[in-house]
Amino acid sequence: MSVFREVSPASRGRLNLVYEQTERCIRAVQAKDDRFDGWFYTAVRTTGIYCRPSCPVVPPKVANMRFYPSAAAAQAAGFRACKRCRPDASPGSPLWNERADLVARAMRLIADGVVDREGVQGLAARLGYSVRQVERQVRAELGAGPLALARAQRAETARLLVETTAIPMGDIAHAAGFSSIRTFNETVRAVFARTPGELRSRARGGGRENSPSVLALRLPFRRPLCPDNLFGHLAATAVPGVEEWRDGAYRRTLRLPHGHGVVSLRPEPDHIACRLSLTDLRDLAAAISRCRWLLDLDADPVAVDEQLAMDPLLAPLVHAAPGRRVPRTTDPAEFAVRAVLGQQVSTAAARTHAARLVLAHGTPIEDREGGLTHLFPTPEDLAGIDPETLAMPKSRRATLLGLVAALVSGEADLAVGGDWERARAQLDTLPGFGPWTVESIAMRALGDPDAFVGTDLGVKAAAGTLGLPTRPAALAEHATSWRPWRAYAVQYLWATGDHPINRIPAEEETA
Structure with a gap:
């Protein structure tokens, strides 16, 4: 029986979230099973980075592993994205498409950019709940609030545009939803441990560049x-x-x-x-x-x-x-x-x-x-x-x-x-x-x-x-x-x- 079949993360309820099942997460990381990508994120205490479960580097010591339910939660805890496995670009959690509760509905709307366009108040209005209720339930399950989750999505959008196009950085900041070029620069550096310019220079070494x-x-x-x-x-x-x-x-x-x-x-x-x-x-x-x-x-x-x-x-x-x-x-x-x-x-x-x-x-x-x-x-x-x-x-x-x-x-x-x-x-x-x-x-x-x-x-x-x-x-x-x-x-x-x-x-x- 494969490791994935043994620890299949087919949970559908708040009390059975995969990232809370430490032994299962450890086995998935040690097996580098990519089918767990997006279910949880592994942060390494000694290096300050977070990864997909399938990261190709040598798995860290168990004592140094920390598990988070979202990239935003890992970022909020002070970890930055791994440069090898690009955890921010992994498939999304199946839970948000399988479930119809408040948190799943909120995640579908955040992915569609509602927070960037209408703010958390707009998100709450669409869901029919108060801002406080939405903040509390999303944070309890995802380890981060709607703004942090939207920020993580903006960072991924920015990285895509920086690395795959020649579009000016100011235009990218606007396109990714940042309020200013300064916020854009600070976020990219915090999440990826590189400036936007360094990301672009590194990506050009791979020879991939799109037209605007x-x-x-x-x-x-x-x-x-x-x-x-x-x-x-x-x-x-x-x-x-x-x-x-x-x-x-x-x-x-x-x-x-x-x-x-x-x-x-x-x-x-x-x-x-x-x-x-x-x-x-x-x-x-x-x-x-x-x-x-x-x-x-x-x-x-x-x-x-x-x-x-x-x-x-x-x-x-x-x-x-x-x-x-x-x-x-x-x-x-x-x-x-x-x-x-x-x-x-x-x-x-x-x-x-x-x-x-x-x-x-x-x-x-x-x-x-x-x-x-x-x-x-x-x-x-x-x-x-x-x-x-x-x-x-x-x-x-x-x-x-x-x-x-x-x-x-x-x-x-x-x-x-x-x-x-x-x-x-x-x-x-x-x-x-x-x-x-x-x-x-x-x-x-x-x-x-x-x-x-x-x-x-x-x-x-x-x-x-x-x-x-x-x-x-x-x-x-x-x-x-x-x-x-x-x-x-x-x-x-x-x-x-x-x-x-x-x-x-x-x-x-x-x-």
Whole structure:
């Protein structure tokens, strides 16, 4: 049994956080197991640095190890980032995507840049709690408050721009969210033990430098990762003008807080190659966060697969292609609209309906590297739509217009830091919303890992093939053993069918 399997960090509650389990952390560090990266950080008392568990240097003496739940907590304790393993660039903790409590919701919002844009008061307002409550709960679990966590994220954004571009330092300070060049310099020196100029000089020795308009980044993930259904699903359902598969990469437009962007995401053996073109560099951290969310890169595939493989009917699927992720979205409102357009029609028909909306109501953009033409329309863009222009049944028109009205008014809140169960309840009240639509949105827009589309035709067909119950109620009862990972079970069930969503397209399919 591997060290990782022995100490799998599949905890979901405050009382079972990995960094508090000293013996487990020690064994993970001594094994240099990279699947623990992001679960906790190891600080070395004698050197004053903190590292990933998988740091390639010789593990320190146990007596000198200290464990922290976040890079911000290690920085607040006076430790600086290791120059070898770059702990600030490790995958995020799976806990923030697995859970729906206050701290997890806060972390998703911080990653999306809410603290930088709206301050801690804005964060608290979005969560529906007082600033004091948010500060207390986040600090208790993460070892640092929201401001410190946002500061750590700003430092990582700054390092990326310093090391990979020739952009002037003053512009980088502004883009990373620092209030002044002095604060930028002090933070970089404190976190990385180098000045911004020294970071840039050292990075240039590696020969990597981006243009100001296009950034080439590496997005890490926990192994294993099966790209087939992940990229296959995104490519097969791509809306023309908004998404495309080109030269072995999934590309799409992004609507961001300060402007827009275009991203290209290509699967590689040990990372996702990411090319970002942004109209405003202040959106870099948010764009990276949304791309990671889209590809479910912070998941813990070992914990997921271990649980699902306990079912003997699912086990062969899990063992054949471990590490399946849930393809999500960069814009929850966009996906909700597309889910309605996809009700009771084929994938091709859903794409056609969405493409018509994009051409009529989307925002035109320029794509210098491909064939993308528009941003997907916002609910506000669709609010005044003439229902007679929609080539779909009258009942589905009413469903779409009801959703748009609820999104504009706030009666349906699908925001990244929203409450999953409240969002489900809000969607349930809308006309034309049944279990398939609600759970599809919960799975791919809200990111609930336990969302389950038991009434989906592909799921029912797979159930029949595998000898599982096919009636929704009976299948739901059987699926209780898959909890809290039923959304991942759906990916394995869908993979039994011969459908383009299950495979990365060959170049001739997209020529």
